[in-house]
Amino acid sequence: MKEGPDIAQIGALIGDPARANMLAALTGGRALTATELAGVGGITVQTASTHLAKLEAGGLLTQRKQGRHRYFTLADEAVARLIESMMGFAAGRGHLRHQPGPKEPALRKARICYDHLAGDYGVRMLDSLIASGSIDAVGDGLALTEKGEGDLKRIGINVGDLRSSRRPLCRSCLDWSERRAHLAGSLGKALLSSFLDKGWARRTAESRSILFSPEGDRQFLRLFPVDP
Amino acid sequence: MKEGPDIAQIGALIGDPARANMLAALTGGRALTATELAGVGGITVQTASTHLAKLEAGGLLTQRKQGRHRYFTLADEAVARLIESMMGFAAGRGHLRHQPGPKEPALRKARICYDHLAGDYGVRMLDSLIASGSIDAVGDGLALTEKGEGDLKRIGINVGDLRSSRRPLCRSCLDWSERRAHLAGSLGKALLSSFLDKGWARRTAESRSILFSPEGDRQFLRLFPVDP
DNA sequence: GCGATGCTTCGGTTACGATCGAACTATGAA
DNA sequence: TTCATAGTTCGATCGTAACCGAAGCATCGC
Structure with a gap:
């Protein structure tokens, strides 16, 4: 029970729809600002801000401030691979979101x-x-x-x-x-x-x-x- | 926003500590009963039952009833790989649960x-x-x-x-x-x-x-x- | 300096889901 | 049949986290 890495934490991080959408968008490779990410998540900027803070604390994201913008990217390629592999898995189970x-x-x-x-x-x-x-x-x-x-x-x-x-x-x-x-x-x-x-x-x-x-x-x- | 597989669903499934513990235990390969899984999850059987139902509905688990027991296993090897890859990822980020x-x-x-x-x-x-x-x-x-x-x-x-x-x-x-x-x-x-x-x-x-x-x-x- | 924009923090509301006690069903043993 | 064990379903409680409005910083353009 107390053995091994804590998989639940990152599961929970990815488990929120708004966060998942943001992560998926960032899999696109380009850095996005908090407001843009709020858009893809379908939430207000305030909410997005707290989400992004959590993702960063969890090590999934890094931010780089540039002027009055904050650009968020996936922390590294490992995160991208994780997201993609989860997408592959989800697609295989028919967990689709796409009304085509x-x-x-x-x-x-x-x-x-x-x-x-x-x-x-x-x-x-x-x-x-x-x-x-x-x-x-x-x-x-x-x-x-x-x-x-x-x-x-x-x-x-x-x-x-x-x-x-x-x-x-x-x-x-x-x-x-x-x-x-x-x-x-x-x-x-x-x-x-x-x-x-x-x-x-x-x-x-x-x-x-x-x-x-x-x-x-x-x-x-x-x-x-x-x-x- | 409405493109691609729904990664949040499986993230949420794995994101609960009790469920994550059960899944990790099942990565051990052997089939476990609902009561055993309740044990590893640190919860009562009633709660475990609802969790297991969700995991099964999500396609992560299959059950096989044998007498008055229900044996649960991971649905297939893909699930095992997903869990292991998440463990590898979590370990890399230092998301450890182990007080050694x-x-x-x-x-x-x-x-x-x-x-x-x-x-x-x-x-x-x-x-x-x-x-x-x-x-x-x-x-x-x-x-x-x-x-x-x-x-x-x-x-x-x-x-x-x-x-x-x-x-x-x-x-x-x-x-x-x-x-x-x-x-x-x-x-x-x-x-x-x-x-x-x-x-x-x-x-x-x-x-x-x-x-x-x-x-x-x-x-x-x-x-x-x-x-x- | 000033206002505008981007973002965070705070406070309060709301909703969902995890939890368990209790009651119910099913299988097995005596 | 009756009792015991394994499991699910129901109902109610409770906590947490998502959410947004409003206020507070920071940075830019002017």
Whole structure:
């Protein structure tokens, strides 16, 4: 009874709908202000403020004040992974909130998952990288091959730079909409960044969905084909 | 706001201390009755009953009635993984409940994690299997090698039988006490079963800890050496 | 300096859920 | 049948936490 980590505390932190919505929104990777978060939580700023304080005390959030704003972000990638894994679990049990609204399809097609690409396109990209021999999949682990390193260089991603960070290069992340893995880790981040830099896609204002331009769409599908 | 799976529901389910304790106890893998669970939760049976009903409605638990008892177990392995991952997360944030009681050290040395070995011994076993070339570790994924298949056969584990199940053979599972990976999956289960069958170790009544006999301890350490 | 904006703190209300005693159902034993 | 054990359902109590209005700080633009 008194053994092990206290799972109830963080469960309770995530267990409030307003807080859960805020956390989910922050899984989008960008920092949000208290007022914005109050919006996504459907509550007033006062209430949001107390919620945010609790989340911060619990170690799930960090804040950075900038002028008269306070920007909140998830404390680190581990929090993002926890949230995503809970989403995957909830989706599997049919605990859905979505009356399939207008934004839903876009979200399933391509969205941001902390800092990398998720949704149909995310899964497709990983499948394609594996099929082309750029990434080795062993069990549920992923590893970049030499061929992959060369291929990535050709589209402007220098893997050497990424290796210097302590963060793992490749990591598989379970996609809640597709129920299959997509690519996370510093490489996943670098790939998404490059798409955004190239103008192939852009992030939307308040949602987690990623919008591909017609041109970007073509380029993406050409670069990551799926075998027939 | 209305997009994605409802993470708050399961958060709330886990967020109650009594329920969290029950779930943690069930991570021990064996089925427990409502009264036993009331015990670990520190509540009366009436209260436990309502909690258990909620957990079942939420899809986290299943019950099987046998005579006048009702045996509760985690609904499936996904639930166990979710709980364990939350434990790992909570441990990392220092959300500990343990005033390091008497049972704590035993729990850190060897315990059961749903159906496989965790704790110091679990981590050691995986390390040793990797060092000896029985298991390939790529990224955070694990794969059994041909050599490993042979070695396992020699200690009485027929991998062929395990492959027939849909469940993955090797899976890495983050250990909350060691903060490193141990071996899960059907192979992890088979290994622990064999230790128990051989009488090297036994499960304890109400706790998740695994007790090795002096002889079993010797055999285990001989079989899974760590290089100096 | 002044007002406007972003956010927190305080106080009081409200609602929900955890809790348990008591009564009720079901299975097993004698 | 009767008694005992395991469990659920009901009803009532109680505590806590979510919530918002109002007031209080802090920072910016002017």
